[in-house]
Amino acid sequence: MDRVTAAEVFNRICELGSLSAAARAMGMSRPMVSRYLAEMEQWSGSRLLHRSSRKLTLTAAGEQLLLQTQALQQLAEGISQTELQQSVAGTLRISCAHFTARRILNPVLNSFLTQHPALKVEVMISNQNINLVAERIDLAIRITNELDPNVIARRLGDCRSVLCASPEYVAAHGTPHTPVQLSQHNCLHYSNFTEGRWQFIDHSGAPVTVDIQGNLSVNESSILLDAVLNHAGIAILPWLDVAPYLAENRLVAILPDYQPQTLGIYGIYRSRLHQPLALKLLLEALTAFLHQ
Structure with a gap:
């Protein structure tokens, strides 16, 4: 899991006083914010928040960690986000079913990788819903009319x-x-x-x-x-x-x-914020292919 993102999530929870508010502010699902918080507590080996029906309050360990995560976020924001986001490089991990890989992803992926030679794509073939954070998946493509309301998704097209x-x-x-x-x-x-x-x-x-x-x-x-x-x-x-x-x-x-x-074809990802340019461009390419 990305510890910089986890630190940012923890900071927003502390700033806004609730996991739901942090999820809305960051364009994430509520369960995903909970998972980031759970990972932060696992890394630190301590309980970070006192939870009550009315509010969240920091534990002593949480107060100490907040100083560190705020410093980490300031350091991360000092890196040129423009340079990072405009670079179509690195690795994209994609999960989809066999049919989706053959008929939807492959026709787009071949030319996409030719256009962006610095990019590497790893495809996991699976018909099952998976934990994007735990499996380090950047994009899951699913065909369904029963999309989980808690996920962050974009409708790419229709499957007739x-x-x-x-x-x-x-x-x-x-x-x-x-x-x-x-x-x-x-x-x-x-x-x-x-x-x-x-x-x-x-x-x-x-x-x-x-x-x-x-x-x-x-x-x-x-x-x-x-x-x-x-x-x-x-x-x-x-x-x-x-x-x-x-x-x-x-x-x-x-x-x-x-x-x-008719079923919907959806791209599911972890957050609407700070998306890699490669992911944004691939979503656009998939949408264009499905609407041609």
């Missing part, structure tokens, strides 16, 4: 999906013409988003929910894509994955008047 199957599957099992008829088919689904139901929006904008069943449920869309290409059933798949196969007629759209639920 298509209900599809192979022509061979349709020839063998028929084409469903209404959502209800999906119950008669082998519906392969993504386990992270589906609990035996699919949600659609019809041509009038009304929501439609149908119960489905199938013999395959996975948490990786590429496995679903392979299964559908091998005529195993019907699945909701990301447009970015299936567009080439639809164009080649290796897949066909099912129920085109019913749009599967």
Whole structure:
């Protein structure tokens, strides 16, 4: 964890008298401010604040540490922030799922690293929500409509999906013409988003929910894509994955008047303040790619 940032967080907590006020002032989530404070107490080996329902007060150890953290922050502010923030260098650590890495991050990252040769990027492939501070992650990219309200995030774009199957599957099992008829088919689904139901929006904008069943449920869309290409059933798949196969007629759209639920694509990071220029530029590049 960055001790300069932790010192700044501790100073703002002492200045404003509450963790929530410090979180708002620094553009951080409340849980992240709590984690910085916990790390400060662990480093110092002492309890730094007395907590009551009305206010926070410094312990004796907290008073001594405050003098040190204020001096540290003054020293850090003496370094040229312009020079540091305008340098696209160092290392960016990114966490995202396999699909996101293949279809969203990689198309941007190749040219981005060519433009900024002094920058190094480390990518951690994971479908799980992780602790950005503990894992030293600068950016997590997540596709969801249930974003944790405590995180700092920016919506980068939308993830549209298509209900599809192979022509061979349709020839063998028929084409469903209404959502209800999906119950008669082998519906392969993504386990992270589906609990035996699919949600659609019809041509009038009304929501439609149908119960489905199938013999395959996975948490990786590429496995679903392979299964559908091998005529195993019907699945909701990301447009970015299936567009080439639809164009080649290796897949066909099912129920085109019913749009599967669109999900948001979010960039999640630790703070809105003092972002490295590399992170800001990468967020802009990802947003531009998803809106082209």
